[in-house]
Amino acid sequence: MIRLILSIVTLLLCLLPAATPGTPPEVAVVVQADEVFSPQAWQAMEAESKRIARQAGLRIRFVERSQAAAEEFTDLVVFRMKGRCEMDTLPALLDERGPFAWAFTADGNVLPFGEVKCDRVRESIKTALRPADYRKADELFGRALGRVVAHELYHMIANTKKHGKSGVAKDALSAQQLISDKLDFSNHERVALEGKRDFGR
Numbered sequence: 001m002i003r004l005i006l007s008i009v010t011l012l013l014c015l016l017p018a019a020t021p022g023t024p025p026e027v028a029v030v031v032q033a034d035e036v037f038s039p040q041a042w043q044a045m046e047a048e049s050k051r052i053a054r055q056a057g058l059r060i061r062f063v064e065r066s067q068a069a070a071e072e073f074t075d076l077v078v079f080r081m082k083g084r085c086e087m088d089t090l091p092a093l094l095d096e097r098g099p100f101a102w103a104f105t106a107d108g109n110v111l112p113f114g115e116v117k118c119d120r121v122r123e124s125i126k127t128a129l130r131p132a133d134y135r136k137a138d139e140l141f142g143r144a145l146g147r148v149v150a151h152e153l154y155h156m157i158a159n160t161k162k163h164g165k166s167g168v169a170k171d172a173l174s175a176q177q178l179i180s181d182k183l184d185f186s187n188h189e190r191v192a193l194e195g196k197r198d199f200g201r
């Protein structure tokens with residue numbers, strides 16, 4: 001009898017909707033890559049962005065542009081990845097300058113559209129890679145891209161052009177910060193983002 005009750009309870013629990021009140025809505029990050037994108041770099045990018053977003057109570061999911069048409073989203077942001085998103089063993093091009101990425105703005109609002117310059121990020125982190133790091137170069141490149149994406153997500157979701165004093169939302173991230181073991185949102189940005197959980201509603 002107890003077994004029967006237990007299995008009914010289990011069944012009922014399974015029938016409950018997965019999203020319980022208090023669960024933040026999921027933001028789909030649609031990624032359109034212009035050129036080659038290393039699968040290892042993609043995986044590491046997604047994992048790092050997710051990890052950072054989770055700290056601010058945000059749930060994100062990456063979707064490739066080609067697959068996005070077949071899905072429906074409640075909230076989404078779009079990133080176009082320009083250049084080659086794959087590591088190479090060529091010497092660093094030191095004339096690569098300018099921002100790693102940006103979010104488009106209109107009428108003072110930050111729009112959910114951004115661009116990431118893969119070539120710029122790749123050349124930057126080469127200056128911080130040690131010879132031993134080249135074995136996992138694409139993974140580190142992906143980690144760097146994940147931090148750059150998280151930075152722009154902060155601008156988009158908090159709808160602010162401002163930067164943090166430290167952490168991922170800092171105005172300029174060094175090559176070392178892009179690949180270091182850990183880089184998180186500072187508390188200030190976490191609080192700002194938690195107030196925007198209902199992004200897009």
Ligand SMILES: [Zn+2]
Nearest residue numbers: 151155163171
């Ligand atoms: Zn910024």
